[in-house]
Amino acid sequence: MVTxxxxxxxxxxxxxxxxxxxVLGVGDDCALLGPEPGQQWAVSTDMLVEGRHFxxxxxxxxxxxxxxxxxxxxxxxxxARPHSFVLALALEQPDPGWLEAFSxxxxxxxxxxxxxxxxxxxxxxxxxxxxxxLGLVPEGLALRRDAARAGDELWIxxxxxxxxxxxxxxxxEWELPPALLQRVLPRLEQPQPRVALGLALRGVAHAAIDIxxxxxxxxxxxxxxxxxxAVVELDALPACEVLAQQPQARRRAxxxxxGDDYELLFTAAPARRxxxxxxxxxxxxxxxxxxxxxxxxxLRLRDAGxxxxxxxxxxxxxHFLQP
Amino acid sequence: MVTxxxxxxxxxxxxxxxxxxxVLGVGDDCALLGPEPGQQWAVSTDMLVEGRHFxxxxxxxxxxxxxxxxxxxxxxxxxARPHSFVLALALEQPDPGWLEAFSxxxxxxxxxxxxxxxxxxxxxxxxxxxxxxLGLVPEGLALRRDAARAGDELWIxxxxxxxxxxxxxxxxEWELPPALLQRVLPRLEQPQPRVALGLALRGVAHAAIDIxxxxxxxxxxxxxxxxxxAVVELDALPACEVLAQQPQARRRAxxxxxGDDYELLFTAAPARRxxxxxxxxxxxxxxxxxxxxxxxxxLRLRDAGxxxxxxxxxxxxxHFLQP
Numbered sequence: 001m002v003t004x005x006x007x008x009x010x011x012x013x014x015x016x017x018x019x020x021x022x023v024l025g026v027g028d029d030c031a032l033l034g035p036e037p038g039q040q041w042a043v044s045t046d047m048l049v050e051g052r053h054f055x056x057x058x059x060x061x062x063x064x065x066x067x068x069x070x071x072x073x074x075x076x077x078x079x080a081r082p083h084s085f086v087l088a089l090a091l092e093q094p095d096p097g098w099l100e101a102f103s104x105x106x107x108x109x110x111x112x113x114x115x116x117x118x119x120x121x122x123x124x125x126x127x128x129x130x131x132x133x134l135g136l137v138p139e140g141l142a143l144r145r146d147a148a149r150a151g152d153e154l155w156i157x158x159x160x161x162x163x164x165x166x167x168x169x170x171x172x173e174w175e176l177p178p179a180l181l182q183r184v185l186p187r188l189e190q191p192q193p194r195v196a197l198g199l200a201l202r203g204v205a206h207a208a209i210d211i212x213x214x215x216x217x218x219x220x221x222x223x224x225x226x227x228x229x230a231v232v233e234l235d236a237l238p239a240c241e242v243l244a245q246q247p248q249a250r251r252r253a254x255x256x257x258x259g260d261d262y263e264l265l266f267t268a269a270p271a272r273r274x275x276x277x278x279x280x281x282x283x284x285x286x287x288x289x290x291x292x293x294x295x296x297x298x299l300r301l302r303d304a305g306x307x308x309x310x311x312x313x314x315x316x317x318x319h320f321l322q323p
Numbered sequence: 324m325v326t327x328x329x330x331x332x333x334x335x336x337x338x339x340x341x342x343x344x345x346v347l348g349v350g351d352d353c354a355l356l357g358p359e360p361g362q363q364w365a366v367s368t369d370m371l372v373e374g375r376h377f378x379x380x381x382x383x384x385x386x387x388x389x390x391x392x393x394x395x396x397x398x399x400x401x402x403a404r405p406h407s408f409v410l411a412l413a414l415e416q417p418d419p420g421w422l423e424a425f426s427x428x429x430x431x432x433x434x435x436x437x438x439x440x441x442x443x444x445x446x447x448x449x450x451x452x453x454x455x456x457l458g459l460v461p462e463g464l465a466l467r468r469d470a471a472r473a474g475d476e477l478w479i480x481x482x483x484x485x486x487x488x489x490x491x492x493x494x495x496e497w498e499l500p501p502a503l504l505q506r507v508l509p510r511l512e513q514p515q516p517r518v519a520l521g522l523a524l525r526g527v528a529h530a531a532i533d534i535x536x537x538x539x540x541x542x543x544x545x546x547x548x549x550x551x552x553a554v555v556e557l558d559a560l561p562a563c564e565v566l567a568q569q570p571q572a573r574r575r576a577x578x579x580x581x582g583d584d585y586e587l588l589f590t591a592a593p594a595r596r597x598x599x600x601x602x603x604x605x606x607x608x609x610x611x612x613x614x615x616x617x618x619x620x621x622l623r624l625r626d627a628g629x630x631x632x633x634x635x636x637x638x639x640x641x642h643f644l645q646p
Binding site for chain 1 (some may be wrong): 331439440
């Protein structure tokens, strides 16, 4: 009999051990290494598998972009400045056209963020893309997920849910008119890591995490790590025009449980509201207050009419527990 | 029409660009990052794919060991001290027994080398293991592959060829009696990265590389990077007892073209011979002088009778060019 293990069980049960040398080990967006005084290295790795993280036939230029983007997003969520990365690549066959487009998309985003590809590995095998990214953050300024405090406001960047809305169309769960699809598809295929926002939030925000598995699921990680609870105001959730046109149930499912948006979810003291808005303006990203951190553990959803809703209605994504 | 690309072509053509910020970018055992004075970070990544780097059904404890060992070997070949690593893992299904054995083997080797797992990623997909390793080396002391000089002696640690001899048996290319197989199989399944030797060779050796794709193939990388040539004395190649009993053609093919041994190939000035031997004794590893570096480019093989042999008779391993 094989026990049903989720991906977070796998990490906690078999691979997590107390950090001895690292400032911060397994379990945040990045690990933090700090052997030299004054600054720390943020390290993160993400693996993309065909059929799981992207559909077969995805445009290779966009795939190259996304492969690096999801890793930069981890640095963003830590408030780290991107420095360099390595790429391990398994390919069934090296197709020059595919490689040129893939590396083009990857390196264009690297240039945009002034980050350097410093090494890698190529091998034959089922298509698999694995990037490890390195960034720098001044000592004590990293945005850790264990730093949320009761009383903090809860903020989200951008309009999460667009990537999930596009994916639902591609999977045949619902149908979007072509014009609307074209407006949400780039969020699935070419997410923009919020690196500038992460940097601007240093010293302003307390905790931060990037939304890769869904807003509620990723919020739960913050709450558990910080030993606090939260209330999310459902009607405060920002929606783009396309999301706003969707039936309420679909819209909320996309907003609360849709992964792959790579927006930042973060907390800050109410007294820092102006600083948060200034940081967002500086980074050129919209941010919205969507709730608050409370001392009582647990995650509570509430609409504008004061009605509550069960948070576990929106499960977050788990690679091993979902089909 | 798809051009036939080798793995080194893929790297050179699509991913290699001049290093701007890194001390050393794509193309050595590790990249070197050096933003702080006095020391540099060595970074390397290796991906292991089922059916390519290990056979299906490989004992998971040994596989955990090997996944980290091949990465530590890259640090060894750079003279870097292991610091930390991240693991990305794609699994079809999380089987607790497999995971316990795999993480057990991985973390036991990590403890042996006092290196810490600081992060990772788990996802569902065809079995794929990707480690990125970080080490430290004092500025100017890294053993780079572009540092070989004409007149250097060429050295090898241990007795390369054993892993290939074991693999040939498993693939049915030849048959070894069970008692002999048991003596070479551990070199294939549980290679010992030569970290202590790499550290002891700092300031003694000039260039170094680890033998992952075959002695001649990896030597060629050193020669190209250093713009020199070499002569290899075939009858000087060290052989373990099991290899020594093999027919000459098989023995030499295993020694010269067999990958997966993770021994160190390095060069040092003849005047440093005693220091090389002292470093080897300190690390508890045998080393053997097998030839010398010459100004004239190219790779020349010579036996004890002075007979020459074509080096391209022994192709090194390329993931895309071999079936």
